[in-house]
Amino acid sequence: MATTKKKSTSKTTSVxxxxxxxxxxxxxxxxxxxxxxxxxxxxxxxxGIRRFEERSLRAYNQGKIGGFLHLYIGQEAVATGIVSLMxxxxxxxxxxxDHGHALAVGMSMNECMAEMxxxxxxxSKGKGGSMHFFAPxxxxxxxxxxxxxxTPLGAGLAFALKYKGLKGCALAFLGDGAxxxxxxxxxxxxxxxxxxxxxxxxxxxxxxxxxxxxxxxAAENLAHRADGFDMEWEVCNGHDVFEVREVxxxxxxxxxxEMKPFLLEIRTYRYRGHSVADANHEKYRTKEEIExxxxxxxxxxxxxxQLLADxxxxxxxxxxxxxxxxDEAEASAKFADxxxxxxxxxxxxxxxxxxxxxxxxKLKGTYFFxx
Numbered sequence: 001m002a003t004t005k006k007k008s009t010s011k012t013t014s015v016x017x018x019x020x021x022x023x024x025x026x027x028x029x030x031x032x033x034x035x036x037x038x039x040x041x042x043x044x045x046x047x048g049i050r051r052f053e054e055r056s057l058r059a060y061n062q063g064k065i066g067g068f069l070h071l072y073i074g075q076e077a078v079a080t081g082i083v084s085l086m087x088x089x090x091x092x093x094x095x096x097x098d099h100g101h102a103l104a105v106g107m108s109m110n111e112c113m114a115e116m117x118x119x120x121x122x123x124s125k126g127k128g129g130s131m132h133f134f135a136p137x138x139x140x141x142x143x144x145x146x147x148x149x150x151t152p153l154g155a156g157l158a159f160a161l162k163y164k165g166l167k168g169c170a171l172a173f174l175g176d177g178a179x180x181x182x183x184x185x186x187x188x189x190x191x192x193x194x195x196x197x198x199x200x201x202x203x204x205x206x207x208x209x210x211x212x213x214x215x216x217x218a219a220e221n222l223a224h225r226a227d228g229f230d231m232e233w234e235v236c237n238g239h240d241v242f243e244v245r246e247v248x249x250x251x252x253x254x255x256x257x258e259m260k261p262f263l264l265e266i267r268t269y270r271y272r273g274h275s276v277a278d279a280n281h282e283k284y285r286t287k288e289e290i291e292x293x294x295x296x297x298x299x300x301x302x303x304x305x306q307l308l309a310d311x312x313x314x315x316x317x318x319x320x321x322x323x324x325x326x327d328e329a330e331a332s333a334k335f336a337d338x339x340x341x342x343x344x345x346x347x348x349x350x351x352x353x354x355x356x357x358x359x360x361x362k363l364k365g366t367y368f369f370x371x
Contacts, residue, residue, distance in 0.1 A: 025242040026306055030085075030249045039312050040321075042080055042241055043303050048325040049076040049100045050300055052109050055329035056099070056116060056130075060276050064337065065116045069130050072100035074271040077299035078203055079104040081244030082171060085252055086139075089168025091157045093141040093150045095175060096131035097203075097270075105138045109332035119339035126342055127350065148174060148181035151200065155187050158198035162259055169197040169255035177208025179222050188263070192229040197255040199248070202265040203238070209274040210284045223265035231261050238268030239297035242306070269293045 025031060034042075053071045060069045072079070075097075083092065083104035094101045102112055107123060115122025116130045124132050124143075132143040141157065144150040154172025161168045178184055179202060191198050202223065208216045219225070226233035232254065236247040244266065251262040271290060273281030282290070307313035 025240060025246045026310070028242065028246040030245055031242045036312050038084075039307055040317075042084060043307055043313065043318075044321050044325070045080045045084075045104055046076040046241065046299055046303055047322055048109075048328065049080070049103050051322070051325040051329045052103060052112070052332070053099060055326075055333055056113070057272070057276060059113070059116070059333055059336075064333075065130065066118065067129050067131075068096070069116070069276040070097040070274065071270070071272045071276065072097055074293065074299070075203060075205060075238065075268045076100055077241040077244055077303065078201070078238045078266050078268055079173075081241040082201060082248045082252075084241075085245060085249050086171070087168060087256070089161060089166045090171065090252070090256075091139040091141060091154075091161070091168070092171045092173070093154045093157060094143065094173035095147070095150055095178065096143070096145050097175070098131065098133050098143040101173065102133040102135065102140065102143070105135060105140045107133065107135050107138065107140070109328050110335045113329075113332035114336040114339050117336040117339070118341065119336055120342040120346070121335070121339040125346065125350065148178035148184040150174065151178070151181075151184045152187045152190075154200070155191050155196055155198050158191070158196045158255075158261075159194070161197060162195075167256055169199055169252050171199050171201060171252075173201045173203060175208070176202060176204040176206070176213055176222060177211070177216065178202075179225065180208075180217060185225075188226070188229045188231065188261075191261040192231050195259045196261055197259050199251045199255050199262045199264060201248070202263070203268055204265055205268050205270045207270075207274065207285065210278065210280060212284065221265065223263045226263035231263055233263040233265070235265045235267065237297075238266040239293075239299050239302050240306075241299065241303050269297070 049072060053073045056065065056069060057071060059065050079100040083101065086092065092101060092105060099112060111121065111123040112133055115124055115126060115128060115133060118126040118129065120126050124134055128134065128143065131145045134140065134142050151172050151174055154170050158170035161170065174184065204222055206213050221235055223233035223235050234247055234251065236243055238244055248264060251264050254260055255262055271294065304313065304318055
């Protein structure tokens with residue numbers, strides 16, 4: 001149900017306001033070429049994210065996880081679909097609802113759960129928590145708590161690719177609430193001026209924390225803002241992983257091949273509150289609204305039914321995969337619980353004080369411009 005900017009011979013651009021009627025995106029060339037194993041991998045990733053998030057919620061309620069916990073339940077097909085299209089020189093950066101993206105790039109449940117428990121075995125040594133998952137070896141750059149703060153960083157990743165002559169793109173995810181931040185608008189202007197290969201992905205779940213889209217943004221199509229910066233844009237739905245792949249592929253190929261930025265808005269939905277601390281999430285929206293999305297557009301059920309229908313998956317296989325992911329999530333909680341906290345000697349490692357004072361323990365990260 002993709003919506004795209006229509007070409008016009010005049011300077012005026014006409015746009016469709018809503019996604020087109022439903023179609024079978026599984027037959028699109030980018031999806032039709034998928035093997036049975038690749039399609040099952042998509043299903044397994046979506047299910048894995050769901051079960052991990054459910055186990056995380058239980059751990060939070062048990063007092064095992066402190067701070068904030070922003071769950072990705074309901075949005076699993078977005079990260080799964082886009083990450084499945086990434087190539088060697090593609091990079092990814094996101095906001096604080098980052099667990100789904102982390103698991104999609106191949107981070108283990110163990111290192112992710114341990115990070116939320118504040119343990120030394122976590123991906124950020126227990127110093128980042130839920131909002132700051134990182135895996136530089138997988139071109140995954142977080143996990144950022146400042147609203148829209150990751151968008152200029154994503155532009156920087158893409159600029160580095162262009163500077164070094166590498167064929168790739170940077171994927172910068174943000175929420176619908178972040179589109180109104182000035183830093184994002186400034187970034188759109190720069191990437192358009194400099195032809196930077198970045199794809200901004202707006203995961204529009206309808207609510208900026210507790211404020212509905214209608215009350216927080218002046219236009220129905222958030223991606224439409226790209227017109228003001230002479231950028232290409234597109235809108236699609238996020239519950240069907242095959243639709244996500246079909247639309248995102250065009251954006252990513254364009255960024256890689258033409259060194260051009262792209263603004264992609266994906267309409268999705270979160271079942272839980274903005275964070276687990278959001279106790280009012282059923283007051284600013286109705287239970288009926290939540291249940292209707294679950295009934296008709298649940299990402300797990302949508303791909304399951306698609307793969308059952310085309311013979312890729314059987315009910316027995318689906319049940320087996322689901323149980324495997326439940327067991328993996330449960331094992332990750334046990335791993336986190338039994339892992340050690342950081343030793344006292346770690347208190348001043350990997351922090352900016354070390355850099356400012358040029359000590360032996362200063363940060364040893366990845367630098368794009370020093371070779």
